[in-house]
Every structure is written in C-alpha cells, then in structure tokens.
C-alpha cells in the first residue's frame with residue numbers, strides 16, 4: 001500500500017464578502033485573535049482582512065462564554081494568537097458555518113507521493129491520507145499524482161468512493177496495469 005498525503009502549505013483564504021468593497025476574498029494573514037473580557041464572560045474573535053481593501057472584520061469564535069469553561073492553555077493560545085490555534089480555529093467547520101464563509105484552498109495545499117511507486121507489482125494500492133481537511137476531487141487528485149489523463153483514471157483506477165465528489169476523508173484506490 002503506497003501512502004499519499006494531502007497537507008496544507010499555508011492557511012486557506014476565506015470566501016467572504018467584504019461589506020466595503022464587495023471583494024469576496026479575505027485572509028487571516030499571520031493570524032490574530034481578539035479577546036474581550038466582560039466580567040466573567042469572554043468574547044473571542046478571529047480577525048480577518050479583506051485582500052482588496054484591507055478592511056478588518058471579526059469572526060466570532062466564542063460569544064459570552066464563561067471564563068471558567070476555557071482550558072487555561074486554550075485561553076493562553078487566544079491571548080498570544082498561537083499559530084496552531086489560529087489554524088485549528090479557522091479549519092473548524094463550525095466557525096465557517098457560524099460566520100457564513102467557505103474556505104478557498106486554491107494553491108494552499110500539496111500532494112506528497114513516494115517517488116518509487118513504479119517498482120511495485122501490479123495492481124498497485126494507494127492510500128490517501130489527509131493531514132488537513134482539504135476538499136479534493138479524487139479523480140483530479142489521482143490524475144495529478146500519477147500523471148494520468150482523465151480517461152486513464154477512469155480506465156485504470158478502482159475505487160470504492162465516487163471519484164467526482166470532493167472529499168477530505170481517507171480513502172484507498174487500486175491502479176490496474178496499463179495495456
């Protein structure tokens with residue numbers, strides 16, 4: 001079984017409409033949280049910036065949450081804008097749903113494949129793992145990873161999941177010998 005890994009190379013952009021310039025792309029940049037304490041309640045936001053006009057907006061991460069409900073390490077991460085916490089917050093589907101944006105993964109990920117796969121005996125089994133939740137179309141990913149045309153993918157690949165539907169869950173496929 002050959003291991004393929006999909007991983008991000010940077011944080012994805014956000015498809016989020018700017019209220020000022022109507023651009024539909026925003027970035028977290030380096031990644032910064034804003035924390036506001038109100039008595040024993042905390043608001044936490046993730047700051048994002050319009051890529052066209054630089055307008056900053058706030059995405060709600062926590063709203064009026066009791067201070068004691070936070071893990072101290074997590075709280076510290078919000079105060080210091082810990083890069084890992086920025087990433088896990090941005091990639092949490094709940095944040096996207098709550099703040100009505102989608103992630104734009106264009107150019108923000110790569111596929112790592114072992115190079116020596118041709119030494120294997122046919123048919124070859126490949127397992128695709130996702131280190132980050134990048135939605136990929138299996139058909140396109142396989143074509144890219146093997147240098148196959150779309151027709152070759154359809155002819156030589158056996159796979160239990162639909163090849164055209166984007167997924168970010170681990171899957172395996174089998175490459176059959178060529179003619």
Ligand SMILES: [Zn+2]
Pocket residue numbers: 018019020021022023050051052053054055
């Ligand atoms: Zn803007």
